[in-house]
Amino acid sequence: xxxxxxxxxxxxxxxxxxxxxxxxxxxxxxxxxxxxxxxxxxxxxxxxxxxxxxxxxxxxxxxxxxxxxxxxxxxxxxxxxxxxxxxxxxxxxxxxxxxxxxxxxxxxxxxxxxxxxxxxxx
Numbered sequence: 001x002x003x004x005x006x007x008x009x010x011x012x013x014x015x016x017x018x019x020x021x022x023x024x025x026x027x028x029x030x031x032x033x034x035x036x037x038x039x040x041x042x043x044x045x046x047x048x049x050x051x052x053x054x055x056x057x058x059x060x061x062x063x064x065x066x067x068x069x070x071x072x073x074x075x076x077x078x079x080x081x082x083x084x085x086x087x088x089x090x091x092x093x094x095x096x097x098x099x100x101x102x103x104x105x106x107x108x109x110x111x112x113x114x115x116x117x118x119x120x121x122x
Contacts, residue, residue, distance in 0.1 A: 004029065004108075005054040006046035006076070014042050019097075020055070021089035027055060027072065027110040028086045033100045044106065047076045053110055059119070068119030074112040082107035 004018045018029045031041065047053065053076040058069040081103060082090075091097045 002027075003056045003058075004043060005056070006043050007050050007052070008042075008046050009049040011050075014046055016043060018055075019090070019094050021086060021093055023086055023089050025111070027074075027112070028082060028090065029108040029110070030082065030087075030090050030097065030100075030102050031106045031108070032097065032102065033105070043108070044078050047078055047108065051075045051077065055110060059121075066120050068121045069117070070121070071116045071118075072110070072112045073114040073116075074110045076108055076110045079107050079109050081105075082109075 001017050002020050003015055005013060005015045007013050019032075021028045031044070053074060055072040055074075056069055057072075059067065061067060084103075086107065087097075087102045090102065
């Protein structure tokens, strides 16, 4: 799991946990079938207005010498339908996606531009 940070046109941040796959140099996030109040999610509206995003992967441990994170800054795009290989990668990674109709739903593609890592990642 990672956390996706977007911001609207006024710079107001929005951070949410997301499931992802990394394929061919890009991170992919499905807009899945979990109950949602709208298909025009805040993250989608934000990306359409401001494509600058960040993904954070972090590890917490009571032993603070083991704390770590990876921060990916990049550019995002909402894709009407993810490529078949992306859907396969998401389904391999997350069992819950195996029964969802991801083929008919949008996905977010993030192209990394800067990666910062900190802490004990080994």
